[in-house]
Amino acid sequence: MSKNQYGGDAIASGGFGCVFRPALKCRTGSVPHDATLNADTEYVSKLLYTQDAKDEMAESNSFGKTLQLIKDYEKYFIFPIKRCKPKPLTKDDHREFDSVCSKLVSNGYSSLNINKYLDDFRILMIPNGGIDLNMFCEKNSKISYDLFKNINTSLIDLLENGIVKMNKLHLYHLDLKAHNVMLDIDNTRDNVYTKIIDWGLSQKIKSSKNVYNQLKGRPLQFNLPPSIILLSNSFLDFIHDLYDDYDTVTLTRDIVIDHVMKHLSNKYFKSFGNGHRDYINYMSRIIFDKTTHQNYHIKDYFIASYISDIILEYRKPSNSFDKSRFSKTLLSNCDIWGFLITYLPFMKVDNMDNQDSIKHDIRELFINYMVKYSSKTIPINDVIMHLHGINQKLKLSNKTSHILVSKTPKRFSNIVSTETIIKKHSAKTKKNKMLSNTVSESPGLMKKIALLVNNVKKTKRRRCPNGTRYNRLTRKCETK
Known part of the structure; x- marks a missing residue:
């Protein structure tokens, strides 16, 4: 990097720390220089706590070795290339610190004292991949159809030749979203490149048999299938009780949704925290038109209906939940779900009706x-065909047309990072081992649920033969 570079503005914050562009300077040593790039924009730096930086660098090195097996892997993935002690921050570095580095500020650091505590931190030097897709949509009120088509083409390439091949190597990012997809657009706007960053939650999972051990305890994330919470013991016990109460004929989808919504509201969220619950409900209102999908505008209905389909599908003849089949499906869908979520910013449209072709598609x-x-x-393959179909429609559209992207509602403009909710989730899980299992019901929510299951009569538990009684622990009828 240029010896004259003085660092730059803080540009992003998260559970990890804070990102600066141009990069902060290392106390010692240098980083590889690419003469084709501007020295001031060649890298960004990520300021993290020392242990977090060490862990992320080690994981990135491990994942990087795996991903090098993918042809042209540099086109699809970005990794940190060096970890170092930061030089004292300059006035330029301080400029946006207090307003942007919210995670560090909440922990007591500020532009006035950060240099006193630099020994607590390290920086990761990361190649500059441009601007993340979410921020791009926030900063651009108009996106031409041609530019959207080019972004879409690049995302298709990222899915087909990056994500799919990555998963085949048993590596799963597990935090794909618009915030973690970098967008690099040349001056002509004809050449667009999308690359994946932030490997802090990624894992190598060699077999679906390892899903429960490696993903158990993950909180509800908007960029992972809601069924991730079924890996908790709380939900597994709930499912088994549900199977005991209803046979395959009487357990209808509406009844399952009813019970899941009660369990979510009265027990799960109180025990494990909300995670991205509010944002998922917000997503549901964006995705589903209220006139045709009214139920999906009820709080938690989207989460409950998604989970309910799985509870019904994976019931084994032995009256137990098929964890093996479920694990395999969940693992296959995790990063594909996250990829699809990257298109969410394009749905935040101000002045187009519901029939607008892009928004509709x-x-x-x-x-x-x-x-x-x-x-x-x-x-x-069907997803890829669908995305290509959008581009085909755009070829028939007026090339001067624009997508008008609205600002994210203030309450969702800075989604709580997944790293943060995982830490809170883990802490709350430990705390709640001592909590009572008895939780009061929410009357307001119950009224909404009643509308969903109107006229559906709950069947009684299958009775044990005379002279025996049901043991909930063994789930068998036993002699009194």
Whole structure:
């Protein structure tokens, strides 16, 4: 990097720390220089706590070795290339620190004292991949159809030749979203490149048999299938109790949704925290038109209906939940779900009606492949064909037309990072081992649920033969 570079503005924050562009300077050593790039924009730096930086660098090195097996892997993935101690931050570095580095500020650091505590931190030097897709949509009120088509083409390439091949190597990102997809657009706007960043939650999962051990305890994330929470013991016990109470004939979808919504509201969220619950409900209102999908505008209905399909699909003849089949489907869908979520910013449209072709096609993308494949493997080739179909329609459109992208509602403009909710989730899980299992019901929510299951009569538990009684622990009829 240029010896005259003085660092730059803080540009992003998250559970990890804070990102600066141009990069902060290392106390010692240098980083590889690419003469084709501007020295001031060649890298960004990520300021993290020392242990977090060490862990992320080690994981990135491990994942990088795996991804090098993919042809042209540099086109699709970005990794940090060096970890170092930061030099004291300059006035330029301080400029946006207090307003942008919210995670560090909440922990007591500020532009006035950060240099006193630099020994607590390290920086990762990361190649500059441009601007993340979410921020791009926030900063651009107009996106031409031609530019959207080029972005879409690049995302298709990322899915087909990056994500799919990555998963075949048993590596799963597990935090794909518009915030973690970098967008690099040349001056002509004809050449667009999309690359994946942030490997802090990624894992190598060699077999679906390892899903429960490696993903158990993950909180509800908007960029992972809601069924991730079924890996908790709380939900597994709930499912088994439900199977005991209803046989395969009497357990209808409406009844399952009813019970799941009660369990979510009265027990799960109180025990494990909300995670991205509010944002998922917000997503549901964007995806589903209220006139045709009114239920999906009820709080938690989207989460409950998604989970309910899985509970019904994976019931074994032995009256137990098929964890093996479920694990395989969940693992296959995790990163594909996250990829589809990257299109969400394009749905935040101000002045286009519901029939607008792009908005309509993206909505269909969500419904057809995220919602309808809750209990089945998402067909990747069909997703790719759907996305190519959007581009074909755009060729027939007026090339001067624009998509007008609205600002994200203030309450969702800075989604709580997944790293943060995982830490809170883990802490709350430990705390709640001592909590009572008795939780009061929410009267307001119950009224909404009643509307969903109107006229559906709950069947009684299958009675044990005379002279025996049901043991909930063994789930068998036993002699009194």
